[in-house]
Amino acid sequence: MMADTGQATSNGNGASGADAPAGLAGVVVARTRLGDVRGLEGCYQYRHYDAIELSRHRTLEDVWHLLFRGHLPDRAERDAFRRQVAGYRALPADLVPFLRTLAATDPFDPLTALRTAISFVAQRSGFRSWLDVPPDQLYENALQLSAQTPVLIAALYRLHRGLEPVAADPALPAAASYLYLLSGEHPDPQRVWALERYLISTIDHGFNPSTFTARVITSTGADLGAAVTGAIGALSGPLHGGAPSRVLEMLDDIGSPDRAEAWARAAVGRGDRIMGFGHRVYKGKDPRSALMREVASTLGGSTAEFAMAVEDTIVRVLAEEKPGRALNANVEFYAGVVMDACGIPRELFTPTFASSRVIGWCSHVLEQVSGNRLIRPAARYDGEAPPQPVPAAD
Amino acid sequence: MMADTGQATSNGNGASGADAPAGLAGVVVARTRLGDVRGLEGCYQYRHYDAIELSRHRTLEDVWHLLFRGHLPDRAERDAFRRQVAGYRALPADLVPFLRTLAATDPFDPLTALRTAISFVAQRSGFRSWLDVPPDQLYENALQLSAQTPVLIAALYRLHRGLEPVAADPALPAAASYLYLLSGEHPDPQRVWALERYLISTIDHGFNPSTFTARVITSTGADLGAAVTGAIGALSGPLHGGAPSRVLEMLDDIGSPDRAEAWARAAVGRGDRIMGFGHRVYKGKDPRSALMREVASTLGGSTAEFAMAVEDTIVRVLAEEKPGRALNANVEFYAGVVMDACGIPRELFTPTFASSRVIGWCSHVLEQVSGNRLIRPAARYDGEAPPQPVPAAD
Numbered sequence A, B: 001m002m003a004d005t006g007q008a009t010s011n012g013n014g015a016s017g018a019d020a021p022a023g024l025a026g027v028v029v030a031r032t033r034l035g036d037v038r039g040l041e042g043c044y045q046y047r048h049y050d051a052i053e054l055s056r057h058r059t060l061e062d063v064w065h066l067l068f069r070g071h072l073p074d075r076a077e078r079d080a081f082r083r084q085v086a087g088y089r090a091l092p093a094d095l096v097p098f099l100r101t102l103a104a105t106d107p108f109d110p111l112t113a114l115r116t117a118i119s120f121v122a123q124r125s126g127f128r129s130w131l132d133v134p135p136d137q138l139y140e141n142a143l144q145l146s147a148q149t150p151v152l153i154a155a156l157y158r159l160h161r162g163l164e165p166v167a168a169d170p171a172l173p174a175a176a177s178y179l180y181l182l183s184g185e186h187p188d189p190q191r192v193w194a195l196e197r198y199l200i201s202t203i204d205h206g207f208n209p210s211t212f213t214a215r216v217i218t219s220t221g222a223d224l225g226a227a228v229t230g231a232i233g234a235l236s237g238p239l240h241g242g243a244p245s246r247v248l249e250m251l252d253d254i255g256s257p258d259r260a261e262a263w264a265r266a267a268v269g270r271g272d273r274i275m276g277f278g279h280r281v282y283k284g285k286d287p288r289s290a291l292m293r294e295v296a297s298t299l300g301g302s303t304a305e306f307a308m309a310v311e312d313t314i315v316r317v318l319a320e321e322k323p324g325r326a327l328n329a330n331v332e333f334y335a336g337v338v339m340d341a342c343g344i345p346r347e348l349f350t351p352t353f354a355s356s357r358v359i360g361w362c363s364h365v366l367e368q369v370s371g372n373r374l375i376r377p378a379a380r381y382d383g384e385a386p387p388q389p390v391p392a393a394d
Helices: A051-057 A062-068 A075-087 A093-104 A110-124 A136-160 A172-185 A189-201 A209-219 A224-235 A244-254 A257-270 A285-299 A302-319 A331-341 A344-370 B053-058 B061-068 B073-087 B091-106 B112-126 B135-160 B175-183 B189-199 B207-221 B224-235 B246-255 B255-271 B287-299 B300-321 B330-341 B346-368
Strands: A028-033 A035-038 A043-046 A378-381 B030-034 B035-038 B043-046 B378-381
Touching: A028 A035, A028 A344, A035 A302, A043 A051, A043 A062, A051 A062, A051 A189, A051 A285, A051 B061, A051 B224, A062 A075, A062 A172, A062 A189, A062 A344, A062 B135, A075 A136, A093 A110, A093 A136, A093 B091, A110 A136, A110 A224, A110 B112, A110 B224, A136 A172, A136 A224, A136 A344, A172 A344, A189 A285, A189 A331, A189 A344, A209 A224, A209 A344, A209 B207, A209 B224, A224 A344, A224 B112, A224 B207, A224 B224, A244 A257, A244 A331, A244 A344, A257 A302, A257 A344, A285 A302, A302 A331, A302 B035, A331 A344, A344 B378, B030 B224, B043 B061, B053 B189, B053 B287, B061 B073, B061 B135, B061 B175, B061 B189, B061 B346, B073 B135, B091 B112, B091 B135, B112 B135, B112 B224, B112 B346, B135 B175, B135 B224, B135 B346, B175 B189, B175 B346, B189 B287, B189 B330, B189 B346, B207 B224, B207 B346, B224 B378, B246 B255, B246 B300, B246 B330, B246 B346, B255 B300, B287 B300, B300 B330, B330 B346
Parallel strands: A028 B378, A378 B030
Antiparallel strands: A035 A043, B035 B043
């Protein structure tokens, strides 16, 4: 299992050696220069910078440039990059009827509609196998899809509510543009600031299932649209991208800070999983959660105050009821609170997550194609043996 | 790396232990009862039957039932299953304008259009996370998508050529139905026989990238539409599903049997990879290739004769030029020849492959949800260290 022979050497779906841990937990499937997640140290990186520091001190476009190009932009690069991504924001007029169909289809789920829209945009833009195009064309495809994803989300949402899409304002930075495209109003600068911190901090985070999906699909030589469409599908699963709105539903259910303790003890007593707490890798604080708490606190408002009180209570109850587990709030706990305070409707929480994570997916696609190797694991047959003769049909 | 602790225990994107072989080659990521690939023995199974025997002696619906339900059907089960899958074949009238848009969009690629169509069909059919629906609903979704995939391919193809979709004939078995929906004419029984052998033999084959993609996406709790959309994307990569038409292009290039030897020696001399030869797992004969050669031979025709002569020549040249490699024709070599002889246009070769493989994908989705574990591997950071302080923007 350790040796890279490049060939399967035995039976069983090409399996050799021992079984990998369930879910491939901890199995290193690739090397990456895009980032690192340091669970024990409670931090994560984008390239060779601390991701939280980047989230605090840089713009979304700066970090996007860092991941796509390998370095933070200087002034001239920043201006050029901003113009380039803003140039992809105009929605082609002949795409609107297609989006209108998706938005008018019942049932409507914005992430599912986005999946279909991205797949179609890739077709009509002529995306092709990266094996068949020059490298700069794949880079252009990546820039286009990551720039257009928030535009598509906003257009689908507005159309579904019977509103026309808002024409993009190319002068706006990316985070402000997203809020503008949703509401049609120039957004409050503090909300832009808060949303930008959320978006930057969620661009990338190790080989999560959607990122891994994008790399598996890319490894076959498929076009970028195939990779991003697949990644959106993976993100739509509640075990991956589907939880931020559930935290707000939990806060609704708790109702008021004084009810948090009884609610939490009852939930633990029933054996329920409490949404927004605990993390696979971070055993101490999730650094994204700490940043989002700060952001929520700066924004203020009753939901933020309430959420902070609930977090403190739940952490205390969990420490008492599940000693030794060190269960802390994860990124999902405050993500919904911050997005809510920024005026983003609950049904767009996961699509908004997709609007930043698509930058990460595209970065991984660009990295995967350099030194590509088809990703094709093995399975072990666990059924009846030996093979039986096929009976004649009766 | 071997121990399943259920948790990552160290740094580096949750990585622990040594790196897995590149591309996860030979790494056992799951146990399956759906099938086995026995490379050294030159055979593969669907459940506990030899897949080639099934392909010879059973109908597509029988094998579909075997994979979905765990056993070959008796007479009553067969009749019920046939009626059930045929019942999904009618194309809803209000879906046709959507397909018309996809078919009329330039550039048109039928597999890309199918990706978008499947994504949309799943939305409008109300597919939801399998975590949120009863198990029999996921089963119904699987039956629907696998039954409708060939219908969608045929409709998209006809619409693209300016023809209206053909209304399904529910009395036809699946393989005959596909040819009927493509041409609008009741197909020649020998072509149906040949196509059915091809379709059965390509339903499943280990943890290939599209099947693995479907399982990764499903592991997040995503709906079946997300899994199949992602799988189609993976299949669209030339390194996975994209080769059958290239073999016919190679035969065109060779031109006549007497030119095969010179052509093959020149290709080897240039270091070119010869399409349709060699296999990752099968070091002897690819059992699917042997079956497809028989089928092509039975169908007869000049292309089949030509292909068999070319195969014999290329195998001989490769044995001389690359001794010890034992390079034989793989399934792709005859797949295109058989599909061509069945009247399937070249641009539909990979979509036709998708029309049988979708049964495999759906079978794997149904298996994945029983005892699901999120599939989330790790990556090793390979960039500059230690992390640098974030410079102020200039």
